[in-house]
Amino acid sequence: MGTIIEGVREAVYLITGLDPEILNIISVSLRVTGTALIFAILIGMPLGTFLGMVNFPGKKLFTALLYTGMGFPPVVIGLFVFIFFSASGPFGFLNWLFTPNAIIVAQTIIAFPLVAGFVMTAVMGIDRNLLRQMESLGASRLQLLWTTIKEARLGSVVAVVAGFGAIISEVGAVMLVGGNIRGRTRVLTTAIVLETRQGRFGLAIALGIILLTIAFILNIIMINLQEKEID
Amino acid sequence: MVKMKDQICLQFFQIMIISIFVILIVFTAGVQIEAEIIQLATTTSTDDSGLLEEILPIFQEETGYQVDVIAVGTGQALEIGRRGDVDVLLVHAPELEKEFVDNGYGTARHHIMYNDFVMVGPENDPAGLGKENELIEALHRMYQFGSRGEATFASRGDESGTHVKEEEMWEAAGLEVERENWYLSLGQGMGDTLITANEIQAYTLTDRGTFLAMQDNLTNLTLLFEGDKKLINPYGIIPVNPEMHSHINILGAEALVEFFRSDDVQDKIGEFGKNNYGQPLFFPDAD
Known part of the structure; x- marks a missing residue:
């Protein structure tokens, strides 16, 4: 129990004291995860919308693959990204391994099936009659798509939250492809592993509290967004 | 409906293509030439x-x-x-x-x-490693008290440099420990292994540096055996x-x-x- 109280105290001290190393870790975490989330949305939302609206041969198989992707062990994705971006791998020439770019790639691959899956479910839940009616009233295709997106927006918010939660808290893949380099690829989760390994539980807990706080603030923002849209 | 499907397909591919461009632009902007x-x-x-x-x-x-x-x-x-x-x-x-x-x-x-490796263990030293001057003797003691259920040994078990060293040690002592139930193969790093040993009152082999650096957090562990030539790292x-x-x-x-x-x-x-x-x-x- 003492360790946790010490951790809370340390967290407050670290944040109020604006410790440059901690601020750097937070900034790398947010930058990398934020970028990956944008890519995951750019890929996942259109993909989810498409799968939710259109039937095509092999869709079942595709959906099953997507669902598997939603539960794929992140560390395995990390391993694949590692091998692909390793100097001896096909994308080795990019020199992305052990840089934030490699982390962004891994996190995007982890998050986009989640985003796509949730968006797909949301789109499938839309009232088909509404779209048919609109069509018969002469709505343009663009208007139809827009209505679909509007109707599915609540599910889309959940999709973004789920994607963000999955990658901000991920550690295995980030450690593997980022290398936990101080000041460059050290993020909150890998810093927690490092501090725990060295027995500095107080500091590890403090970083954990910071991580939780960030997730909490983001979720508050998302809930507010959701409520506004319901009104 | 067919037309709508095509339209959505088209839209979907447009968005995909735009996404890919954005990815390329953002990523290549991030790649700097960092020769240093x-x-x-x-x-x-x-x-x-x-x-x-x-x-x-x-x-x-x-x-x-x-x-x-x-x-x-x-x-x-x-x-x-x-x-x-x-x-x-x-x-x-x-x-x-x-x-x-x-x-x-x-x-x-x-x-x-x-640097060198040292054997650390619980303060009350149930196996009495602290009494030994010879590494081989100390290992035999560990084996003997372990088999009696009076002592536990935590091994890195991760094929690290430290683990390889530990395996060489047991081999030099002519002891087969892998399958003993007092011998715990953790598959963890040095810090985690020390923390585990500290919690379960086990003995372990550690490099001196990590042990000294973490000593403040390892209140149950104490340095029991050191100084043998075989323990150079x-x-x-x-x-x-x-x-x-x-x-x-x-x-x-x-x-x-x-x-x-x-x-x-x-x-x-x-x-x-x-x-x-x-x-x-x-x-x-x-x-």
Whole structure:
């Protein structure tokens, strides 16, 4: 129990004291995860919308693959990204391994099936009659798509939250492809592993509290967004 | 409906194409030409000691190279060296290092320092390791009391330099311990293994540096056996061979080797830790 109280105290001290190393870790975490989330949305939302609206041969198989992707062990994705971006791998020439770019790639691959899956479910839940009616009233295709997106927006918010939660808290893949380099690829989760390994539980807990706080603030923002849209 | 489907298909592909462009633009903007970076793979125990944090800033100031430290397991460090993902290795597994250089993956192995392994265990020392002066005797004692259920041994069990050393020790003592139920193979790093040993009152083999650095958090563990010649832990630095991987920053790697071997830095290595622990964590031995 003492360790946790010490951790809370340390967290407050670290944040109020604006410790440059901690601020750097937070900034790398947010930058990398934020970028990956944008890519995951750019890929996942259109993909989810498409799968939710259109039937095509092999869709079942595709959906099953997507669902598997939603539960794929992140560390395995990390391993694949590692091998692909390793100097001896096909994308080795990019020199992305052990840089934030490699982390962004891994996190995007982890998050986009989640985003796509949730968006797909949301789109499938839309009232088909509404779209048919609109069509018969002469709505343009663009208007139809827009209505679909509007109707599915609540599910889309959940999709973004789920994607963000999955990658901000991920550690295995980030450690593997980022290398936990101080000041460059050290993020909150890998810093927690490092501090725990060295027995500095107080500091590890403090970083954990910071991580939780960030997730909490983001979720508050998302809930507010959701409520506004319901009104 | 068919038309709508086509339209959505089209829209979908447009969005996909735009996404891919955005990805390319953002990513390539992020790639800078950073010729001054040297990537150094080392073991977690080396990194955890804090030595690199103290001396690498001097190197960066003197030469302008920036050193990125990637702390992983020994096996992983050697593997990323073989793949050409780093420029230079700083590890402590002499046999594996020799193999690495012999197979042409590294240009040469340079001695820079050593430290030693020690046996730590619960303060009340149920197996009585503290009474022994000979490593082999101490191991036999461990075995004897372990089999009686009076003592437990926590092993790294991760094929790290420390684990390989521990296996050699048991072998030298002629003891087969892998399947004993008092012998716990954890598959964890040094820090985690010490924390586990501390929690379950087990004995373990650790490098002196990590133990001293973590001692404040290991209230149940005490140093029980030290000083045997077999427990020396030599560190080597190996530049990755540019003939294997052309992009290796060999100039940087060699500058780093020279830096570690310089008299000034060798002195600093010998001093490191004296202030905090009353004894050095490493002993310089560049030839």
